[in-house]
Amino acid sequence: MPHIRPGRAVRRTAQVMAALCCLAGTTVLHAQSAADGGELWQGFSEPPAEARPMMRWWWFGPAVAPGEIDRELRAMKAGGIGGVEIQPVYPMQLDHAAQDAANQRYLSPEFLANLRHAADTARAEGLRVDVTGGSGWPYGGPHIPVDRASAEIRLVRVPVAAGQNAVILPDVNAGERILSAMIGPVAEKTAARPLAPLAHEGARADLTSADEPREALVFIAGRTGQQVKRPGIGGEGFVLDHMDPDALRLHLAEVVTPLLSAFAGTKPPHALFSDSLEVYGGSWTPDLPAEFANRRGYDLLDHLPDLFLDTPDSGAVRHDWALTLSELVDERYLAPLSEWAREHGTQVRAQVYGYPPATLSSNALIALPEGEGEDWRDFNSTRWATSAAHLYDKPVVSSETWTWLHSPSWAATPLDMKMEADRHFLQGVTQLIGHGWPYSPPGEAEPGWSFYAAAALNDHNPWYPVMADVSRYLARTSWMLRQGAPANGVALYLPIEDAFAAMVPARPSANVKVGELLPDTLVSDILDSGHGLDFVDRGVLQGRTLPHRVLLLPHLQRIDADAFRKIEQWVGSGGRLLAIGDLPETAGGLHAEEDSAAVQAISRRLLASGAVTVIDPAEVTPALRAAATPDVTLAMPDPDIGFIRRNTADRDIFFIVNSGNQPVHTSARIASRFAAGEWWDPMTGRRWPAGGGDAVELTLAPYQSRFLIFSEEAGPVQAVGVPERRQPLAGGWTLSIDGRQIAEDVWRDWATRDGLQYFSGIGTYRTELPIAGLDPQACYVLDFGEARPAPAPPRARHQAELAAPVRDAAIVSVNGARVGSAWAPPYRLDITAALRDGANRIEIDVANTMMNHLAGQPRTDHRLLHARYGERFQPQDQDSIAPQPSGLLQAVDLITVPADAGTCGR
Numbered sequence: 001m002p003h004i005r006p007g008r009a010v011r012r013t014a015q016v017m018a019a020l021c022c023l024a025g026t027t028v029l030h031a032q033s034a035a036d037g038g039e040l041w042q043g044f045s046e047p048p049a050e051a052r053p054m055m056r057w058w059w060f061g062p063a064v065a066p067g068e069i070d071r072e073l074r075a076m077k078a079g080g081i082g083g084v085e086i087q088p089v090y091p092m093q094l095d096h097a098a099q100d101a102a103n104q105r106y107l108s109p110e111f112l113a114n115l116r117h118a119a120d121t122a123r124a125e126g127l128r129v130d131v132t133g134g135s136g137w138p139y140g141g142p143h144i145p146v147d148r149a150s151a152e153i154r155l156v157r158v159p160v161a162a163g164q165n166a167v168i169l170p171d172v173n174a175g176e177r178i179l180s181a182m183i184g185p186v187a188e189k190t191a192a193r194p195l196a197p198l199a200h201e202g203a204r205a206d207l208t209s210a211d212e213p214r215e216a217l218v219f220i221a222g223r224t225g226q227q228v229k230r231p232g233i234g235g236e237g238f239v240l241d242h243m244d245p246d247a248l249r250l251h252l253a254e255v256v257t258p259l260l261s262a263f264a265g266t267k268p269p270h271a272l273f274s275d276s277l278e279v280y281g282g283s284w285t286p287d288l289p290a291e292f293a294n295r296r297g298y299d300l301l302d303h304l305p306d307l308f309l310d311t312p313d314s315g316a317v318r319h320d321w322a323l324t325l326s327e328l329v330d331e332r333y334l335a336p337l338s339e340w341a342r343e344h345g346t347q348v349r350a351q352v353y354g355y356p357p358a359t360l361s362s363n364a365l366i367a368l369p370e371g372e373g374e375d376w377r378d379f380n381s382t383r384w385a386t387s388a389a390h391l392y393d394k395p396v397v398s399s400e401t402w403t404w405l406h407s408p409s410w411a412a413t414p415l416d417m418k419m420e421a422d423r424h425f426l427q428g429v430t431q432l433i434g435h436g437w438p439y440s441p442p443g444e445a446e447p448g449w450s451f452y453a454a455a456a457l458n459d460h461n462p463w464y465p466v467m468a469d470v471s472r473y474l475a476r477t478s479w480m481l482r483q484g485a486p487a488n489g490v491a492l493y494l495p496i497e498d499a500f501a502a503m504v505p506a507r508p509s510a511n512v513k514v515g516e517l518l519p520d521t522l523v524s525d526i527l528d529s530g531h532g533l534d535f536v537d538r539g540v541l542q543g544r545t546l547p548h549r550v551l552l553l554p555h556l557q558r559i560d561a562d563a564f565r566k567i568e569q570w571v572g573s574g575g576r577l578l579a580i581g582d583l584p585e586t587a588g589g590l591h592a593e594e595d596s597a598a599v600q601a602i603s604r605r606l607l608a609s610g611a612v613t614v615i616d617p618a619e620v621t622p623a624l625r626a627a628a629t630p631d632v633t634l635a636m637p638d639p640d641i642g643f644i645r646r647n648t649a650d651r652d653i654f655f656i657v658n659s660g661n662q663p664v665h666t667s668a669r670i671a672s673r674f675a676a677g678e679w680w681d682p683m684t685g686r687r688w689p690a691g692g693g694d695a696v697e698l699t700l701a702p703y704q705s706r707f708l709i710f711s712e713e714a715g716p717v718q719a720v721g722v723p724e725r726r727q728p729l730a731g732g733w734t735l736s737i738d739g740r741q742i743a744e745d746v747w748r749d750w751a752t753r754d755g756l757q758y759f760s761g762i763g764t765y766r767t768e769l770p771i772a773g774l775d776p777q778a779c780y781v782l783d784f785g786e787a788r789p790a791p792a793p794p795r796a797r798h799q800a801e802l803a804a805p806v807r808d809a810a811i812v813s814v815n816g817a818r819v820g821s822a823w824a825p826p827y828r829l830d831i832t833a834a835l836r837d838g839a840n841r842i843e844i845d846v847a848n849t850m851m852n853h854l855a856g857q858p859r860t861d862h863r864l865l866h867a868r869y870g871e872r873f874q875p876q877d878q879d880s881i882a883p884q885p886s887g888l889l890q891a892v893d894l895i896t897v898p899a900d901a902g903t904c905g906r
Contacts, residue, residue, distance in 0.1 A: 040651065043479050044707075045685055049126055051479035052082025053421075053471055056400075056436030058451050060092040062111055062135075062232050065101035068442055069118045073125055075459040076437065080471025083128025085273055085433060086118060088135045088232040090872035092449045093441075094864055100441045105234035106135045107258050115262040119269070130271040130349060133256045133337075135235025137275035140228040142237040143254035147175035148247035149238035150224045151284040153505050155308045157189075158216040165209045167216050169200055176222040179289075180301055181205060186215045192311040219304045224281045230452075230872055242277065242356060243285035243328040245336065252340055260344055268345040271368055274337065276381070277329075277354035283505040285328060295327065296320045297591050307505055315501035316590035319558065322500035323589070325356045325508060334358070334365040341367075349398065352388075353381045357503065357510035359496055361539020363388030370433065372400035374423040374798060376642060376659070377524040379515045386428030387534040390486040391544065398431035399424045402455040406799035408877040409438075409450035410850040411884075413808040414463055414470045414823040417455070419703050419800040421474055422657045426642040430482045432474055445857075447760075447850040452873035462761045462847035463809040466821040476682035480707055481655060484648035488532030489628055491548040492522070493567075496537045497558035497588040518554055519580075524639065525620040526552065530630025532645050538563040546570055549628040552620070555581035558588035561595035564602045576627045577612045580620070632656075633669040634698070640664070641698075647673075654708040658700035661789045661801045663825075665699045672710035680707040683824070686904070701825035702787055702802055723897070726783075729767065729842075730891035737763035737887075749807075750886040751852055757883050758856030765844040765888060774837055775896070779904035782812060782842075783893040784827035797877070806846065807885045813843045828895070830904040848886035855883045 055076060076084065088106055095102045104110040115131070122129045133139060140149070156170045160183065172178060181198035198205050198216055205216070226239045240247040260268055285291075292300040306317035338348045349368035352358045363369040363385060371385030382399050389397035405420055406412040421432055437458045440448025447460040458464070499513035507513070519525075526533050534548065538560040551567060553559075556579075564584070571577050583603035587595035606612040615623045624630075632643050632654070640660030646653045652672040658664050670677070677690035682705070690696050690708055700706070735742040737750065738759055746765060750756045771780075785805035792801050802825070809823040814834035822829050834840075859878055866872075897904075 040483060040648070041687075043483075044476055044680060044682070047472075047475040047479035049082050050128070051431075051482070052080055052475040053401075053432040053434055053478070054083040054085060054128065054130070055081050055434040055457065057084040057086050058436060058438045059086060059088045059232070060090065060439060060449055061103035062088040062106065062114070063091065063093055063101045063103045063441065064114050064118075064439055065441065066114065066117045068100070068439070069114065070121050072437070072439060072458070073118070073121050073127060075464075077125045077127060079459065079464060079467030080469075080475065081127070081434075081437075081467070082471075082475070083130065083270070084118075084122060084437070085130040085132060086115065087132040087273075087436075088235065089230045089451070090136070091233055091865065091869055094868055100443065103233050106141075106232045107234060107255065112258065112262040115259070119263060119266070123267070128270045130273050131259055131269045132273045132275070133259065134228065134251070136228040136231035138228070138239050138242070138277060138279055139251050139255075139274065140237055140239035141231065141235050141251075141255060143250060144238040144240045144247065145175075146173070146223055146238060147286075148241055148244055148250060149175065150226050150279045150282045151241050151244070151286065152222050152224045152281045153179070153284040153304070153307065154220050154222050156218045156220060158218060159186075160207065160214040160216055162211055162213050163209045165207050167198075167205050167207060169203050169205060169216070169218050170220065171203065172220060172222065176220060179219045179221050180304060181216060181218045182305065183207070183214055183216045186213055190308070190310045192305075192309050195305060217305065217308075221284050221286065224279070226280060229278070233869070239279055241285055242279055242282060242333040243288075243325065245332045248333055248336060252337075256340075260346075271347050271349040272337075272341050274348060274350040276351040276372065277356065277358055279355045281506060281508070282356040283325065283508045288324065288328075291328065292321065292324050295324055296589065303590075313590060316588065316592075318503055319497060319501040319588040320590055322357050322503045322508060322510070326359050326362070326500075326510065329356050329358050330362050330365060334362055338366050351381070351385070351400065353384055353509070353511040355507070355509045357500070357508050359510050359539060360384050360388050360494060360535055360537045361542075364392050364539065367394070368396060368398060368431075369394060370398040370400060371427070371429070372403060374401075374420045376423045376426040377527060377639065379518050379523050381511055382424055382429060383427045383523075383533070383535060384511055387536065388540070390428060390488065390534050391536065391540045395482045396431050397429060398433050399427075399429040400435050401432045402457065403435040404453065404797045405455040407453070407455075407797040408875065408880055409454065409456040410447055410461070410854060411799075411880070412455035412457065413800070413849060414466055415703065415800045415802070415804065415808065417457070417470060418473065418824050419659075420798065421477075422703070422705050423659055425477055425481060425655060426644055426657055426659070428481070428486065428644060430478050432478065446853065453876045461850060463823070463849065465762075465811055465845070465847065466809040466823050469821045470823065473682050476685070477655065477705075480653060480680075480682070481644065481646065483653060484646045484651070486532075486534070487631075487645040487647045487652075488534045489548060489631060490526055490529070490531040490533050490550045490552060490624060491536045491546055492526065492533060492552050493554070493556070493559075494518075494535050494537045495554055495556055495558075497560060498556060501558060501588055519617055522554065522617075522620065526624060527642065528637065528639065529621045529624035530632045530634075531624055531628070532631060532643070541566040545573075546575065548575070550576045550578060550624060552624070553577070553579040553583070556584040558586050559584040559599055561587045561592075561598040564599055568602050568606065571606065571611045577606065578623055578627060579612050579614050580617055581614070583607065583612065583614075629671050631671050635667045638664060638666070641700075650711055652710040654710075655705065656698070656700070656708055657705040658703060661702045661787075663699075663701050667695050668698045669694055670696055670708065670710070674710040674712050676711055676713055678709045678711075680709055682707065684830070688900070702789070703800060704825055725896040727894040727896070728891060729769065729894055733765055733767045735763055735765050735887075737761075747888055747890050749889060750848070751883040758852050759886070760848055760850045760853035762845050762847045763887055765846065767842050769840040769842050769894065771835060771837060771840060774835060777898055778832070779830060779897050779899040780832045780835055781895040781897070781904060782822075782829045782831055783895050784810065784822055784829075784888065785890045785893075787825050787827065793880075796880070803885075805888065805890050807848055807887060807889060809847050810888065811845045813845075815841050832899075832904060844888070844892075846887050849884060851881060852883045852886060854881050
């Protein structure tokens with residue numbers, strides 16, 4: 001088929017965007033008066049700007065220009081986006097004579113001038129501005145010398161043949177040194193064996209020959225050599241040592257201070273962002289032996305084999321080593337970074353997990369915790385961050401969202417965005433950081449630049465005209481989940497002490513090791529009990545009392561003695577303690593005899609008093625239901641139904657989500673303090689009575705979500721089983737698409753039409769709807785049809801698994817007035833307020849994704865770019881690019897029902 005150039009499609013998108021710009025925050029259909037619900041309802045109806053989703057704004061090169069900066073920021077505002085995190089990354093262009101903007105070196109005067117310009121424009125538009133404290137991630141760059149670079153301890157094995165009387169030790173580089181060398185018999189790599197010190201002068205060690213082959217074990221304090229990931233030009237270099245205070249001071253002076261100089265004379269950025277600690281192998285710092293001896297009371301150098309070999313003391317020594325690393329990350333990176341930010345008028349937003357081993361309680365040191373990961377029924381770093389936010393009274397907790405959504409870039413739809421966002425909300429997230437918005441220069445072939453591994457969510461998407469509606473849903477939900485206090489019933493004590501003991505130098509991550517130690521189904525088993533969930537660790541128990549009703553201990557071997565004392569006190573105050581398997585018997589460290597004795601004594605007292613219920617792993621769900629009344633009990637259990645609860649002084653707030661691709665119709669028993677319930681719909685801004693907590697009817701379309709609000713304000717029970725009158729609107733439609741007028745078979749997939757297989761853009765469906773006498777007691781709804789389950793292809797990234805009747809977003813106008821959009825189930829739209837007696841002009845603008853256009857294009861050749869700058873990225877999942885179903889895929893119906901309880905109507 002011939003390829004259709006996207007020019008007209010892109011122009012049509014721009015025209016629709018221009019027409020909708022002034023309507024981004026309005027609709028013909030008005031929500032109920034805010035006076036009916038006070039401040040909570042007012043905030044829900046019109047959420048404040050700070051609750052809107054933000055976007056990570058990739059500046060490639062960086063090669064940006066003021067004109068395009070301004071245009072993109074205004075497009076974000078029109079789309080309901082509340083702010084940006086500016087992150088300079090790898091170049092996407094080769095400099096040449098005729099171009100809008102050349103690549104600029106990171107931190108150059110040109111770059112800083114554009115950063116200042118972006119900040120000024122953003123703030124003039126009412127947008128928040130965050131900056132990443134470096135180019136790419138983790139922090140580092142050309143200013144980091146090798147002796148301040150990320151450090152490791154490594155073991156090098158040197159074979160020693162029988163009769164050999166000398167051995168040459170491994171060479172070491174600048175910034176590295178041999179800590180010790182030992183010799184012993186050959187054994188399995190992780191097996192203990194008798195070892196003797198190996199004296200050496202320089203690189204040579206003399207030996208007494210032996211009849212059997214042996215092995216020299218050489219322990220080297222080295223450097224990982226890790227380079228900053230995806231840096232912009234001028235940002236290349238070593239990743240810094242996050243446990244070296246001088247390395248951080250150097251980075252603050254050489255990178256972050258110049259960044260903030262762009263804000264001189266104006267307000268600093270809202271936050272300084274630190275990405276996840278992906279310092280792979282970051283297991284050492286030069287003064288670790290001295291710090292270890294001071295904190296743990298013995299010489300780590302005498303126990304280096306215990307870090308690498310499986311010895312009787314390995315668990316205890318590894319525990320002490322990992323604990324020391326964790327303390328140093330807190331004291332030398334997170335705390336001083338936050339203090340520096342405060343002194344400079346800003347705050348730190350950080351992903352506090354990864355390598356080296358920051359803990360959940362490390363989040364106490366930063367203002368704005370952030371997570372990533374959408375699997376709400378598994379252990380991940382999103383609930384890691386939100387749990388810390390709940391326990392440290394931080395109402396704003398963000399997540400990096402849409403990172404791998406429906407890959408490759410440009411495949412993601414508004415429904416995909418909602419599907420993943422809801423899974424973050426179910427873990428307690430209250431601020432979305434979209435990943436993300438790729439800057440793209442004017443004149444670049446459509447759809448422009450995109451990040452190598454992320455959803456591309458800018459206004460080059462044909463569906464972008466509905467972004468304001470998507471953003472309004474996200475902002476309403478974010479704002480509501482900040483109200484009151486979290487009310488999760490169950491706390492899960494994370495096996496941090498066991499994770500420390502199981503950690504090895506190659507993988508020094510607390511959250512990774514905890515995820516490996518926890519049973520695969522434990523999080524889902526807890527959620528299936530009808531309780532909300534927070535993670536806790538030793539740090540969060542210091543100086544605070546758990547607000548939860550039940551604490552669950554996984555099968556722990558070790559626990560911090562002070563934490564266990566706090567747990568015993570909490571149990572004495574009425575808390576319910578459940579333990580999977582045996583209670584812990586040791587405090588974990590090598591020289592922790594007194595603490596271990598205390599742990600054993602507490603375990604004995606708890607067992608003797610009957611204050612702990614010991615269960616098998618298979619008993620988690622029923623045991624939790626028996627231990628405390630569940631918040632939500634479904635008549636028919638369904639793992640796709642999730643909820644999160646928050647309480648205010650006079651309301652209980654439940655956010656309830658169908659996270660699956662099947663409709664749900666059941667009832668639920670809700671354990672609320674109040675009797676009267678209301679449904680608040682963040683998609684429509686409407687509310688209606690839901691009845692009492694003993695039998696709330698729960699009907700949700702695939703991927704649908706609502707708030708259930710309980711208070712003392714009684715209201716009528718919502719009508720059930722309201723009869724529908726359905727009028728098919730199959731005939732009389734026309735479709736205008738890419739300059740073509742189609743009057744027959746208008747419901748056919750665009751991608752199956754001759755000449756439109758590779759079309760990405762907007763098509764307009766039109767008809768006239770005669771109505772003889774509007775019924776003032778009726779509600780008139782356009783129904784686009786049912787969505788059908790459609791499993792994702794094998795090995796596909798996460799996406800909404802639906803065959804939708806709208807592909808992928810529809811904006812409906814009646815008599816020239818925009819009444820709303822349809823982009824997620826149930827694909828129904830109330831048009832009552834815009835109708836009039838007689839003829840009514842119906843116009844539906846439908847947009848697809850850029851995938852169809854990309855399917856008709858050759859893949860971009862990055863050969864010369866990689867030759868010039870090195871291979872800094874590889875676009876992901878390019879083999880998945882193919883034309884996608886597009887348009888309205890079935891006839892539209894008009895449904896007329898009696899208007900009831902405010903769910904629809906005028």
